Amino acid sequence: MPEVAAMQxxxxxxxxxxxxxxxxxxxxxxxxxxxxxxxxDGHLSLVRRSRAECDATVASIFVNPTQFxxxxxxxxxxxxxxxxxxxxxxxxxxxxxxxxxxxxYPVGETTVVDPGEIGGRLDGASRPxxxxxxxxxxxxxxxxxxPARAYFxxxxxxxxxxxxxxxxxxxxQLEMIACPTVREVDGLAMSSRNRYxxxxxxxxxxxxxxxxxxxxxxxADGEVNAAQxxxxxxxxxxxxxDVRIDxxxxxxxxxxxxxxxxxxxxxxxxxxWIGKTRLIDNWVVGEEL
Numbered sequence: 435m436p437e438v439a440a441m442q443x444x445x446x447x448x449x450x451x452x453x454x455x456x457x458x459x460x461x462x463x464x465x466x467x468x469x470x471x472x473x474x475d476g477h478l479s480l481v482r483r484s485r486a487e488c489d490a491t492v493a494s495i496f497v498n499p500t501q502f503x504x505x506x507x508x509x510x511x512x513x514x515x516x517x518x519x520x521x522x523x524x525x526x527x528x529x530x531x532x533x534x535x536x537x538x539y540p541v542g543e544t545t546v547v548d549p550g551e552i553g554g555r556l557d558g559a560s561r562p563x564x565x566x567x568x569x570x571x572x573x574x575x576x577x578x579x580x581p582a583r584a585y586f587x588x589x590x591x592x593x594x595x596x597x598x599x600x601x602x603x604x605x606x607q608l609e610m611i612a613c614p615t616v617r618e619v620d621g622l623a624m625s626s627r628n629r630y631x632x633x634x635x636x637x638x639x640x641x642x643x644x645x646x647x648x649x650x651x652x653x654a655d656g657e658v659n660a661a662q663x664x665x666x667x668x669x670x671x672x673x674x675x676d677v678r679i680d681x682x683x684x685x686x687x688x689x690x691x692x693x694x695x696x697x698x699x700x701x702x703x704x705x706x707w708i709g710k711t712r713l714i715d716n717w718v719v720g721e722e723l
Contacts, residue, residue, distance in 0.1 A: 441523040462489035466581035471495040472512035472626035476616040480585040494531040501567030589615040660684040680705035
């Protein structure tokens with residue numbers, strides 16, 4: 435068997451550009467999985483998809499400060515860099531880009547990527563400025579890595595929409611690929627923030643999946659009225675003492691604006707607080723949950 439090269443860990447923009455350029459010599463297809471670390475099987479499913487479809491795969495680990503508001507969990511966000519790297523190396527990732535905040539945002543930088551009105555919908559309404567931070571850092575990463583394909587999880591449905599718009603509007607030469615949400619055996623969507631939950635909160639978090647399942651059953655039985663579906667989900671979530679609903683919405687998958695009926699392709703999205711932890715989940719009408 436040919437010898438497999440050891441995974442590189444790259445810290446600077448210039449070194450990452452150089453390393454990715456070497457990987458794409460001869461027209462090789464490069465796949466990219468951006469992460470903030472604290473990896474789980476959801477992240478690894480993106481890596482595996484990239485590995486199956488591309489000649490080489492790189493990942494980034496960067497907890498991006500510009501997408502956290504002052505009252506959010508930037509300082510507490512889980513950081514498990516060594517274990518993350520071991521996981522990525524086992525999956526065959528060629529390079530991990532792990533820059534410092536100073537490397538990504540040198541002193542004097544003034545330019546940001548504003549996603550426009552759509553960035554203030556759903557999660558953006560609860561987290562002002564969040565998607566400007568997301569779009570800016572991902573644009574920078576795309577310019578540094580220059581992948582042919584970039585892989586994201588459908589759990590972060592709004593992020594996928596924002597970034598697809600950015601790729602289209604700013605003429606990035608890459609394909610955005612959204613991969614299915616990966617769930618625990620009991621249905622909880624995998625998330626780095628799940629590790630914040632106490633044992634009791636973890637049980638209550640299952641109400642998100644229960645609410646989505648109930649909505650899917652109603653739609654299968656012929657109920658398509660948005661208000662009725664939202665009410666059904668709200669009833670299930672409200673039954674849990676520590677669950678505080680941020681939003682429940684049926685929206686157009688492209689614009690994230692509310693729709694009145696659950697047509698195939700519409701997005702049913704939920705965000706809640708459980709204790710101090712904010713969790714999101716969603717279902718695309720007509721797709722398997």
